[in-house]
Amino acid sequence: MLVTPQQQQHTIKTILNRYSVDVSATIRGVLNKAAPFLHGVVSYHLGWVDQTFQPTTVGRGKLLRPTLNLLVFEALSGDYKAALPVAAYLEMLHNFSLLHDDIEDNDRERRGRPTAWTIWGQSRTINVGDYLFAASFQALHTLDMTQFEPTTVLDVFQLMSTAAALLTEGQELDMSFESRLDVSPEMYIGMISKKTGALIEAAVVGGAMLATSDETIVQNYQQFAHNLGLAFQIQDDILGIWGDAEITGKSADNDLRRKKKTLPILYTLSQLDTDNAERLRDCYTKPEPLNETQIMFVRDCLVQTEAQAYTQSVADEYHQKAFTALEAVNLENEPQRALKKLARFLVDRTY
Numbered sequence: 185m186l187v188t189p190q191q192q193q194h195t196i197k198t199i200l201n202r203y204s205v206d207v208s209a210t211i212r213g214v215l216n217k218a219a220p221f222l223h224g225v226v227s228y229h230l231g232w233v234d235q236t237f238q239p240t241t242v243g244r245g246k247l248l249r250p251t252l253n254l255l256v257f258e259a260l261s262g263d264y265k266a267a268l269p270v271a272a273y274l275e276m277l278h279n280f281s282l283l284h285d286d287i288e289d290n291d292r293e294r295r296g297r298p299t300a301w302t303i304w305g306q307s308r309t310i311n312v313g314d315y316l317f318a319a320s321f322q323a324l325h326t327l328d329m330t331q332f333e334p335t336t337v338l339d340v341f342q343l344m345s346t347a348a349a350l351l352t353e354g355q356e357l358d359m360s361f362e363s364r365l366d367v368s369p370e371m372y373i374g375m376i377s378k379k380t381g382a383l384i385e386a387a388v389v390g391g392a393m394l395a396t397s398d399e400t401i402v403q404n405y406q407q408f409a410h411n412l413g414l415a416f417q418i419q420d421d422i423l424g425i426w427g428d429a430e431i432t433g434k435s436a437d438n439d440l441r442r443k444k445k446t447l448p449i450l451y452t453l454s455q456l457d458t459d460n461a462e463r464l465r466d467c468y469t470k471p472e473p474l475n476e477t478q479i480m481f482v483r484d485c486l487v488q489t490e491a492q493a494y495t496q497s498v499a500d501e502y503h504q505k506a507f508t509a510l511e512a513v514n515l516e517n518e519p520q521r522a523l524k525k526l527a528r529f530l531v532d533r534t535y
Contacts, residue, residue, distance in 0.1 A: 192529065196529045199525060200246050202251060202254075202255075203250060203251060206265065207247055207254075207272055210268045210271070221308075224237040226279075226315070229282070229300050230245065231245065232244070242296065243294070243295040245275070245295065249383050250272070250387070252387040252526070253388065255520075255523040255526070256387075256391030256405060257394055258519040259395075259515055260401070261395040266332075267395075270344070270391070271387075272320075273344060274386065276316055276317075276319060277316075277317065277320040277347075280316040280317040282294065283309055283310075283312060286299040286301055286309075287306050317348070324341065336393060340393055344386055347383055347385070350382035354376070354377075354379025357379070358379055361375065362443075362445065365468065367450055369447060369451050369454065372445070372446075376413070376417040379417075381417070384413040387409070388405050388409035389405055389406045392406075401513055405513060410506075411502040411505040411506035411509065414502040415530070416530045418502065419530070419532075422492065422499065423535070424444065425439055425492075427535070431534050431535045433535070440474055443468050447495050449486075449491075452482075452491045456485055460488070463481070503531045506527065506531070507527070510523070
């Protein structure tokens with residue numbers, strides 16, 4: 185039976201809401217210790233309150249990383265609640281990075297609302313992000329040490345700390361790429377494996393490590409998560425240039441206008457003939473955004489190099505690797521089926 189886009193969207197929304205109440209409650213338990221302003225701005229960014237710090241439901245995130253973590257843990261252990269501190273950590277760390285990214289990228293809107301820095305200023309929002317980073321570790325440290333082996337807890341702590349460092353390193357690479365023309369597709373894959381992939385991998389592997397000591401199972405989940413993170417970001421690259429604006433909610437010219445060096449652009453730069461390559465590099469070295477004529481030229485270059493087909497083939501390759509590893513776990517239960525549905529959506533989505 186064919187599944188309609190509306191039915192798929194409802195299924196994915198249900199999966200992403202599966203743990204939302206408990207994850208939010210765990211985060212609130214940590215934030216309740218914060219000073220009122222810090223608590224208020226974090227709550228605004230998370231979509232819990234409006235600009236006046238009154239309750240709202242507008243602008244909430246998807247809770248993707250906590251959901252991946254808890255689905256794996258529940259699939260292996262039969263329950264999910266003991267892993268909630270890790271899930272809360274992942275969501276808090278992710279949102280710390282978004283608070284800082286919005287400033288670094290000069291983004292004025294997120295999730296349909298003004299970004300925090302446009303309301304409270306850059307300096308105070310940076311400090312709020314710093315608080316959220318520190319508070320995420322407070323959440324992690326609420327793991328019940330009586331339910332897990334101490335060595336397991338230490339290994340998970342190391343995994344999460346490493347992911348935080350890799351996330352920040354990936355952001356630095358991404359920003360450095362903006363002013364460079366020697367970035368190869370291979371360098372880009374390395375960057376997104378850190379900026380996008382590190383937390384996805386930590387979410388999945390952390391759930392597996394807490395639930396089982398079987399190294400083969402953990403390794404299969406790790407391979408699944410690594411390849412899923414790459415396929416997820418590359419699918420974003422495709423949608424950023426060729427997505428349907430009526431479905432994605434944003435213009436397909438935005439990434440081009442802002443001169444984002446995504447995989448299709450980097451591949452095109454590496455494949456063009458000398459004259460067009462020089463002209464394209466010239467477009468990407470000037471400080472101002474691309475105009476309509478330049479955007480049309482870039483699109484012509486993308487067609488000339490068949491960049492869309494290339495990028496899709498790379499996404500498909502990582503997609504296949506991810507699902508081969510997930511099947512190798514050889515587990516069949518309701519949380520594992522939900523994990524498969526969510527993963528398939530992430531790499532096949534059109535928005």
